[in-house]
Amino acid sequence: MLYITRKEHFNAAHRLHNPDWTHEQNEAVFGKCNNANWHGHNYNLYVTIKGQPNPDTGFIMNVKELSDIINEHVLEKLDHKNLNVDVAFMKGILPSTENLAKAIWQQLEPHIKECQLHAIKLYETEAIYAEYFGEN
Amino acid sequence: MLYITRKEHFNAAHRLHNPDWTHEQNEAVFGKCNNANWHGHNYNLYVTIKGQPNPDTGFIMNVKELSDIINEHVLEKLDHKNLNVDVAFMKGILPSTENLAKAIWQQLEPHIKECQLHAIKLYETEAIYAEYFGEN
Amino acid sequence: MLYITRKEHFNAAHRLHNPDWTHEQNEAVFGKCNNANWHGHNYNLYVTIKGQPNPDTGFIMNVKELSDIINEHVLEKLDHKNLNVDVAFMKGILPSTENLAKAIWQQLEPHIKECQLHAIKLYETEAIYAEYFGEN
């Protein structure tokens, strides 16, 4: 069993805001991340798959194909977008790093067929990252 | 003559959009950076000053004081903000990396008194940065 | 189950030295890390917690609160200190990267209440890091 990871990146705007709360509650919990006019990040995304290398290629999966899948199902929907407004698969979901990492897993998992999706690691900044391994 | 540099960072939303242009012109020139609902970045900012070290301290300027000046005059105005909407000193200025670097110089230069501001280096992403040295 | 990680850093002096050994033994095992007048490092610390995101916030735990806990219980005691001399929780413990990572876990674990501490990852240099997951 081997693991291979592909790094990708995207830039997006977002806002942490709970519409069921008052302005004061939102300010108290989310602070400047609640700014009404948005802020944004350069997200770094690491997608890890696992499996046995194919003896003909040495590959668990061709990383070029993995990158194409990530581009089609994740980056085209997130890159240079507003995570609260523009992204169908984030509708009704608070765009925290944790929730976004899990949502990216759900976008990718059905398309990884020759091997298994193992981990999503998502950096919001150099100092904060979330990880999801498909565990309930 | 020595030079010392302090790195800071901030997160912001923005949009590249020329209001005098049609939608088609904006799309053609700015591409996905023109997204109507904004996108954003983790900006890394390097501020360089130059001068003679003070013999009593070994410092051109106390980096703690430099950091305080950058926080007061730049980061408090930019961090977790929308560069097109929330920032008084960017009003009417297209928030390209180049223009933002120059505007940051103009915010800081009057407050660097014991020595000279030498350079602003502003990373928009890991792959793009602008520099300004106060030259016309 | 999701995981979120916060990076912090601190600077400290230390020395690898076993007081039960002769000078020659210390030199043979610890080499230049045994220097009598100390040396030091910029430590990068990654603290990972795990749990279910709160549906109201999208957070396993507010990273701002996690950072406050790390600051109060770890960084205030280690930053700009001598690990052999100044740090109560390191008294009698050889300040290897392994031992320091485990001691940091023990400082933090009682204060992580809404979720679970999962990992301490401590870089002594860019080329050496220790990890502790609370395993005996």
Place this chain on the structure above:
Amino acid sequence: MLYITRKEHFNAAHRLHNPDWTHEQNEAVFGKCNNANWHGHNYNLYVTIKGQPNPDTGFIMNVKELSDIINEHVLEKLDHKNLNVDVAFMKGILPSTENLAKAIWQQLEPHIKECQLHAIKLYETEAIYAEYFGEN
């Protein structure tokens, strides 16, 4: 149980090529990685071991010794070499990142005696890395 990791690096040339395939098949699967005159990489290698720290040293294993073992059994054989031509332990193995990571594990594992080899993490570029944990 603690874990400690040592980073090393080496530079090598290689080519992804299956000698049982036609030129067209090789081009279709490996693309520019099939270039007949080779290409190359700066590889970053992270070797992780696990065990209990020795109470006399605070070390799972002296990282200096770990580094010496990696140098003797891996780097001297790979650094500034052609992975397809010059490396005895890669003979007949397609030099994909996955296969190379596993082969490095097999080189090192017999020489880690006081504790256990836990992981090989091998970066081919900043955007691609393989991991092997000794699992079948």
Place this chain on the structure above:
Amino acid sequence: MLYITRKEHFNAAHRLHNPDWTHEQNEAVFGKCNNANWHGHNYNLYVTIKGQPNPDTGFIMNVKELSDIINEHVLEKLDHKNLNVDVAFMKGILPSTENLAKAIWQQLEPHIKECQLHAIKLYETEAIYAEYFGEN
């Protein structure tokens, strides 16, 4: 006057070898970089241009266009190639980092028309980089 820099990367094989020298001379000067079967690197390339931002765009030059020029005139010729064998513009030139940086300048300079090429910064490894500013 502002400066903007675009980072790109490519992977290549090469060998440092002077055909006018004996094997012994080559070994003495170039050491393991003389390996007959090549070695290789992940090169990071930073291209800096300077000029006045266009008031309509905020850009000295659209970084997308700069990236296209670098791709067409440099990366397509170098990426996944052998610098000694495959690259027309390096024929007869020892592929040291210095010579390669200067040759990249010469490839790009005729194609930078709206503003001026200012610098080529080329990393061969994380620990070695060459710079060229067009000076004789």
Place this chain on the structure above:
Amino acid sequence: MLYITRKEHFNAAHRLHNPDWTHEQNEAVFGKCNNANWHGHNYNLYVTIKGQPNPDTGFIMNVKELSDIINEHVLEKLDHKNLNVDVAFMKGILPSTENLAKAIWQQLEPHIKECQLHAIKLYETEAIYAEYFGEN
């Protein structure tokens, strides 16, 4: 004219302290950097030389020789040392990043003979670096 840079690193303890000042003055100016029992850093050092590449080698200067000079005249004196106590060439000099960068220039400059020393860039942390170009 080309420039080539070599990165090296060293770890050291130090303390910012002016012996002509009271304890209160030292605290006020240097804060926690004045800690009586020292603190320390992982320093990253970039040494840049400039000149014409030798047509026989493609090198301004063999980077291996440059690295040997830096090791002999700088790293052997600073690595795993206390900058205030152990280093002859820092006697009587406040070990600020600025002063240390200038002192390293003075150590290296007499030994760079085939070409010119151009710059010393010294990182004390990821967020602070000093530069010296030999200017008065």
